[in-house]
Amino acid sequence: MDAGAEATPVKVSARDLDVFYGATQALHGITLDARANRVTALIGPSGCGKSTFLRSINRMNDLIAGMRRQGTILLDGRDIHDPDVDVVDLRRRVGMVFQRSNPFPKSIYENVAYGPRIHGVSDRTTLDEIVRTTLEQAALWDEVKDRLGASALSLSGGQQQRLCIARALAVEPEVLLMDEPASALDPLATARIEELIHELKERYTILIVTHNMQQAARVSDTTAYFYMGRLVEMGPTAQIFTNPSKQETEDYITGRFG
Amino acid sequence: MSSRIPGRPAGAWKGHAFVALCGAAAAIIVAMLAVILFDVVRSGWAGLGWQFLVSAPSEGMRGGGVGPAIFGTFALVLLMTIAVVPLGVLTAVYLFEYARPDSGFARAVNLAVSNLAGVPSIVFGLFGLGFFVRFVGGGIDRVFHGGELAWGKPSILWAALTLALLTLPVVIVTTGEALRAVPVAAREASFALGATKWQTISRVVLPQSLAGILTGAILAVSRGAGEVAPIMFTGAAYFLPKLPSRLTDQFMELGYHVYVLSTQSPDIEATKPILYSTVLVLLFLTFLLNATAIAIRARFRAALRPQDA
Numbered sequence: 001m002d003a004g005a006e007a008t009p010v011k012v013s014a015r016d017l018d019v020f021y022g023a024t025q026a027l028h029g030i031t032l033d034a035r036a037n038r039v040t041a042l043i044g045p046s047g048c049g050k051s052t053f054l055r056s057i058n059r060m061n062d063l064i065a066g067m068r069r070q071g072t073i074l075l076d077g078r079d080i081h082d083p084d085v086d087v088v089d090l091r092r093r094v095g096m097v098f099q100r101s102n103p104f105p106k107s108i109y110e111n112v113a114y115g116p117r118i119h120g121v122s123d124r125t126t127l128d129e130i131v132r133t134t135l136e137q138a139a140l141w142d143e144v145k146d147r148l149g150a151s152a153l154s155l156s157g158g159q160q161q162r163l164c165i166a167r168a169l170a171v172e173p174e175v176l177l178m179d180e181p182a183s184a185l186d187p188l189a190t191a192r193i194e195e196l197i198h199e200l201k202e203r204y205t206i207l208i209v210t211h212n213m214q215q216a217a218r219v220s221d222t223t224a225y226f227y228m229g230r231l232v233e234m235g236p237t238a239q240i241f242t243n244p245s246k247q248e249t250e251d252y253i254t255g256r257f258g
Numbered sequence: 259m260s261s262r263i264p265g266r267p268a269g270a271w272k273g274h275a276f277v278a279l280c281g282a283a284a285a286i287i288v289a290m291l292a293v294i295l296f297d298v299v300r301s302g303w304a305g306l307g308w309q310f311l312v313s314a315p316s317e318g319m320r321g322g323g324v325g326p327a328i329f330g331t332f333a334l335v336l337l338m339t340i341a342v343v344p345l346g347v348l349t350a351v352y353l354f355e356y357a358r359p360d361s362g363f364a365r366a367v368n369l370a371v372s373n374l375a376g377v378p379s380i381v382f383g384l385f386g387l388g389f390f391v392r393f394v395g396g397g398i399d400r401v402f403h404g405g406e407l408a409w410g411k412p413s414i415l416w417a418a419l420t421l422a423l424l425t426l427p428v429v430i431v432t433t434g435e436a437l438r439a440v441p442v443a444a445r446e447a448s449f450a451l452g453a454t455k456w457q458t459i460s461r462v463v464l465p466q467s468l469a470g471i472l473t474g475a476i477l478a479v480s481r482g483a484g485e486v487a488p489i490m491f492t493g494a495a496y497f498l499p500k501l502p503s504r505l506t507d508q509f510m511e512l513g514y515h516v517y518v519l520s521t522q523s524p525d526i527e528a529t530k531p532i533l534y535s536t537v538l539v540l541l542f543l544t545f546l547l548n549a550t551a552i553a554i555r556a557r558f559r560a561a562l563r564p565q566d567a
């Protein structure tokens with residue numbers, strides 16, 4: 001494992017976060033810190049609240065009718081629910097890559113340019129530059145540079161997911177939320193995304209949900225194990241995978257779980 | 259071997275009879291359509307020609323063609339489209355994107371839309387006469403023209419607006435369907451990049467609904483193009499020596515022309531060949547519009563089909 005141990009500043013911090021969907025409580029008092037330039041992996045069985053937690057950080061859950069929240073999330077020490085926090089600005093700073101790749105039915109170029117455009121960039125050379133650099137960052141440039149005008153839907157699944165990563169990077173976020181970004185991909189495409197995560201963490205704070213234990217072990221510095229809406233255990237990935245302090249965590253990681 | 263379940267259900271013949279009945283019903287419909295088409299084509303084909311399509315009626319409707327009626331139909335439908343598409347799309351966007359579905363206002367609009375669709379078209383005609391011609395037009399004349407008659411009479415504008423009202427539900431319903439068909443994932447992708455609701459609707463949702471909106475517009479046009487009752491009191495004319503050139507002019511129209519030829523002309527027998535040719539033109543236009551709608555729908559569906567990863 002690389003330099004996961006030495007502490008960088010806390011970028012995202014949840015404090016006693018409860019989330020309810022109607023009457024059901026999806027998260028129970030989550031307190032969790034994600035450090036800058038580190039990859040934090042969220043693992044746990046299906047339905048334990050990983051996506052809910054992720055979607056709380058960029059307030060995507062606000063769009064769900066009947067969602068209720070208690071507790072806070074701090075971004076750089078500031079409460080993201082402060083009345084003077086602009087949710088549009090928050091979502092620009094906290095990018096998201098979804099479990100199922102969801103490119104717009106527009107050209108490859110327009111997919112990447114979408115974010116900068118809505119935030120007021122209209123100069124063509126600037127847009128060209130953003131499109132090129134973010135596609136390079138997402139390791140897709142060489143495959144698409146000759147057909148930027150082609151429909152994004154003509155790309156393969158793995159390429160589409162990298163396009164979605166490029167699209168998220170194009171608004172220069174500080175935090176990147178990735179909800180099972182490789183779950184629909186073959187091993188080769190998955191390996192590329194994991195490589196990408198390694199490179200991206202030099203510039204971003206990354207939180208990634210994954211069901212793949214090897215993947216969590218490979219890409220993350222810190223791992224958090226969720227179970228039934230609670231944070232059971234969190235610590236350096238190496239320690240969680242070799243010497244977890246809770247029996248439940250060990251059962252889940254070793255596959256002895258349910 | 260003493261199974262209590264017989265191998266063949268006793269009432270099997272009922273199923274077969276039902277299938278036969280359904281088949282017969284379908285056959286009757288096809289047969290009727292075929293008879294109508296055959297009759298119209300047989301009697302109307304001979305009269306069709308370039309001259310018929312461009313020239314005006316003559317000899318007390320026994321000669322000439324339907325040129326002014328075709329022109330009037332296109333002008334009417336164009337004006338109607340200009341009115342109904344923005345109004346219908348805006349209403350649908352409000353209803354399906356902004357209004358809370360359980361709010362009193364949204365329910366009232368929904369109720370109005372579904373009831374509007376069931377109102378007989380002659381009622382629209384009377385409403386158009388009372389509201390657009392008398393009330394709005396008459397009002398304009400009183401306020402701006404010192405009571406002189408300019409807007410307060412039947413005209414292509416009032417007829418187009420009356421038709422727009424009649425076809426409004428079609429546009430609202432098809433646009434609504436198109437809006438709902440835009441996947442949540444596409445909206446979320448936009449919001450997650452920091453887009454506002456308006457940006458998401460204008461740059462993601464509406465472009466993806468374009469096919470549905472276009473289909474709705476064309477269905478509205480093909481519905482409106484054949485209606486006679488709504489324009490009868492609001493602007494259609496029996497015969498005009500001139501093509502309409504202003505919004506306040508009256509106009510000739512194909513559907514209304516059919517009505518005139520078949521009931522109002524001095525010598526109905528003598529106008530029959532022309533009547534059939536006119537019906538043929540009207541049917542052809544309507545079929546053409548429907549076919550266009552279907553083609554557009556199919557093309558956009560194929561283009562927007564989500565590719566699976």
Ligand SMILES: Nc1ncnc2c1ncn2[C@@H]1O[C@H](COP(=O)(O)OP(=O)(O)OP(=O)(O)O)[C@@H](O)[C@H]1O
Pocket residue numbers: 021026045046047048049050051052053064
């Ligand atoms: N929109 C919603 N409305 C109601 N309940 C929801 C909604 N989204 C999630 N839930 C519930 O909240 C709980 C947590 O769901 P969440 O999607 O966060 O789980 P997850 O850990 O991401 O699961 P998975 O690994 O299957 O993606 C589940 O019990 C789920 O049924």
Ligand SMILES: [Mg+2]
Pocket residue numbers: 050051052179
């Ligand atoms: Mg999930």
